[in-house]
Amino acid sequence: MPVYYLNLTPKYEEGIIHYEVHEDNCTWLSGVKDREKLGNFRDCHGAIKEAQRRYSDWRIDGCKHCSPECHSL
Ligand SMILES: [Zn+2]
Known part of the structure; x- marks a missing residue:
């Protein structure tokens, strides 16, 4: 089973502030320090x-x- 991380830096897309969940091997997670x-x-x-x-509330x-x-966004 993969390990999942939450990026604690909010993203702003489609006018909605949200936080993204990543698998540990995701290339987009490698640059994320605050997780x-x-x-x-x-x-x-x-x-x-x-x-x-x-x-x-996030x-x-x-x-x-x-x-x-x-x-979904
Ligand atoms: Zn990812």
Whole structure:
């Protein structure tokens, strides 16, 4: 199961501030210093759920590149 991380730096896309979840091997994660380990999950849905549990008032989205099935923005 892949390890997932939450990028703690907000992104601003489509006029919506949100935070992105990445798999540990995602090339877009390598430049991200401010990140939080979410843990091992079977897929991005579990990782998003965990991120949402920790930050209930944040809008959480999956990375378009490594977690396209969780990307909604
Ligand atoms: Zn990614």
